[in-house]
Amino acid sequence: MARAIVYTEIGTPDVLHLIEIPEPAAGPGEVVVHIESAGVNPLDAKLRRGARPSPPIVEPRRVGFDGAGVVAGIGEGVTGFAIGDRVVIDNVLGTYATALAVPVSKVFRLSDGVTTAEGAALGIPIGTAYQCLRSLGVSKGDTLLVHAGSGAVGQAAVQFAVLWGAKVIATGSPERFDQLRSLGAEPVAYGEGLTERVRDLTPEGVTVALDCAGTDEAIRTSLALVEDSARIATIVRGPDAADFGIRAFSGGSPVPLTEQEQAWRQEAIPLTINLIEAGDFQVELGPELPLADAATAHELIERHAANGKIILVP
Ligand SMILES: NC(=O)c1ccc[n+]([C@@H]2O[C@H](COP(=O)([O-])OP(=O)(O)OC[C@H]3O[C@@H](n4cnc5c(N)ncnc54)[C@H](OP(=O)(O)O)[C@@H]3O)[C@@H](O)[C@H]2O)c1
Structure with a gap:
């Protein structure tokens, strides 16, 4: 039997339970991945507590979208992967588990120089940061303001923008x-007086802003400092971004990602694996917890009580 974290009602972290499930089998076009690390994202907790709307729960709902592990089964029609290959899973529901069947388009080979914990930290944060900066056209000559730059998405956005030649200002707690x-x-x-502090740091002006914090302060500061509101985006305030005249990418936005934006989110993963392998990119890892402690992982992420990516280990 395999094991997986599930919940059957919306609620506090203690609705999360570890159960036994049948070993997954690889259907046509799928591989089964034995998961060694699962990455914990704020979205996992938002769905669990009902902060992000989701359809009614009619059967135990699986948790987690990011992970990494080893290919343990190969379905009909799959080429290019072999049993034992180390892979990253990109954005497939159910990674808080010992094993998962995944469409082959959602796995990417992991280089020897990248750990499974690092691989599990890539999916959502890396894809989101890369797509947002591509959508905003960030390039050399830009001064980018990243709100919540110290988080998983923020740190990825900082690094892509620096690699592409932009100057980057990033908000965070002083200890970060x-x-x-x-x-x-x-x-x-971040906090009172943010707009003035950023203005003091950027006499040349801020040309583009990415909000990964979702606070009124972040939106106000971006609007005060960036002349072209088409170059301000949020990944948190999707529901009301249009009221401010700024762009939103997912995060509850009624506007779906375009095919190009979805393609950018996928393209980011293999590209970042290569950057990490070359020593040109880093993911900050946080606490590692056993899979059975998924509730603790959610408490930590909801209280912002851990620095770096929280990893569950089956
Ligand atoms: N739309 C999408 O596709 C998408 C994709 C991924 C994530 N998201 C959302 O984006 C947000 C960030 O995700 P993440 O994975 O980067 O989260 P994370 O790793 O948990 O980081 C949280 C960040 O929020 C910062 N923060 C906490 N309180 C703040 C405040 N009052 N003002 C400004 N910043 C504050 C933290 O800064 P310190 O630790 O320095 O205090 C930290 O940088 C979450 O809401 C997530 O759901 C959306």
């Missing part, structure tokens, strides 16, 4: 400033 500096960003504390 060294981490932000190490990635090439100029750190600034």
Whole structure:
């Protein structure tokens, strides 16, 4: 038998339970991955507590979208993968588990130089950061403001933008400033007076902004500093972004991602694996917890009580 975390009602983290499930089999076009690390995202907790709408729960609902492990089964028609290959799973529901059947289009080979924990930290944060910056056209000569630059999406956005030649200002708590500096960003504390602090740091002006925080302050600051509102985006305030005249990518937005935006989210994963292998990109890892402690992982992420990506280990 395999094991998986599920819930049957919306609620606090203690609705999460570890159960036994049949070993998954690889259907046509799928591979089965024995999961070694699952990445915990804020979205997992938002869905569990009902902060993001989802259809009624009619059977135990699986949890988690990101993970990494080893190919253990290959379905009909699958080429290019062999049993034992190390892979990253990109955005497939159910990664809080010992094993998962995954469409082959959603797995990417992991290089020897990248750990499974690092692989499990890629999916949603890396795809989101890369797509947002491509959609916003960030390039050399830009000054980018990243709200919540110290988080998983924010740190990825900082690194892509620096690699592409932009100057980056990133918000975070003061104890996270060294981490932000190490990635090439100029750190600034969020909280009252943010707009003035960013203005002082950027006499040349801010040309583009990405909000990964979702606070009114982040939106107000972006609107005050960036002349062209088409170059302001949020990944958190999807439901009301249009009221501010800014762009939103997922995060509850009524506007779905375009095919190009979805393609960018996928393209980011193999590209980032290569960057990590080359020593040109890093993912910050946080606490590792046993799969059975998924509820603790959700408490930590909801309280912002852990730095770095929380990883569940089956
Ligand atoms: N739309 C999408 O497709 C999409 C994709 C991925 C994520 N998201 C959303 O984006 C957000 C960030 O995700 P993540 O994975 O990067 O989260 P994360 O790794 O948990 O990071 C949370 C970040 O929020 C910052 N923060 C906490 N309180 C803040 C405040 N009052 N003002 C400004 N920043 C504050 C933290 O800064 P310190 O730790 O320095 O205090 C940290 O940088 C979440 O809401 C998530 O659901 C959306």
